[in-house]
Amino acid sequence: MIDENQLIELIKELCLGDKVELEDIPDLNLYMDQVTNFIDEKLSNLKRNDNDKILTKTMINNYTKQGLLMPSNNKKYSKQHIILMILVYYLKQVLSLDDIKLLFEPVLKDMSNIEDDVISLDDIYSIFLELKDNETEDFENFISSNIRSIKEKTIEIEKETQDLAQLFLIVIMLVAQANAQKRLAEKIIDAHFKNKDI
Structure with missing residues (x-):
């Protein structure tokens, strides 16, 4: 039998280990090597x-050439650069870079002037972290509910292959959920961010 508690612990490990708080991001300009080292260290547990x-x-x-990042200032990168790089990292796990650019353009109007943004980058990042925390709890409930359902549907399978069948169904369920969420994100971008003069 699949141990539901082990999967919940795995979710907590995945979600807690990848959090870079706003105050953890250096508020001084860093060279490119320092930036890549900082992000690689802070998000290293996300590596497969x-x-x-x-x-x-x-x-x-x-990212700079595509307009996802503002150019560096004398080869140095600010806290705003680092926030954007972290956001791009998360977004590109699901969205294309073209979609990310469409998403950023109306909200972060002029990458070189953060004063005219619809919402500040610090606020975007803080809200992102808060929503990510909320999602962890919802995800645990989703997993628990679906594991119970999978166990009920596989009760008739021989014990020797039952665990494998359950794990297979859990993976299929997770992929189906991820696909639905990805498609919804793309539909929102297509409907509200593409070819819009905002």
């Missing part, structure tokens, strides 16, 4: 494999 990279110099240069 040890040799995976969270952020590289090439990524930073590409």
Whole structure:
């Protein structure tokens, strides 16, 4: 039988270990190597494999060319740059860079002038962290409910293969949920951010 508590603990591990608080982000300008080291250290538990990279110099240069980041100031990056890089990291797990740009453009109007933003980057990031925390609790409830359902539906399967069948169904359920959420995010971007003069 699948141990529901083990999965809940795994969720907590995943969600608690990737939190970079606003006050943890240096409020001084850093060189590119310092930025990549900082983000790699703070988000290292998000790596699936040890040799995976969270952020590289090439990524930073590409994000700047695509307008997702404002250019560096004398090859130094500010706290705002780092916040954007962290947000881009999370968003690109689900969205294309083109969609992220569409999402950022009307809210972060002029990357070089944060004064005219619809909502400040600090506020966006703080709210993001709060929503992420809320999502953890909701996700635990979702998992518990669906594990009970999966266990009921697999009760007739032979004991030797029951765990494997349950794990397979859990993965399928998670992928279905992730796909639904991704599609909804894309629909919102298409309906409200694409080809809009905001």
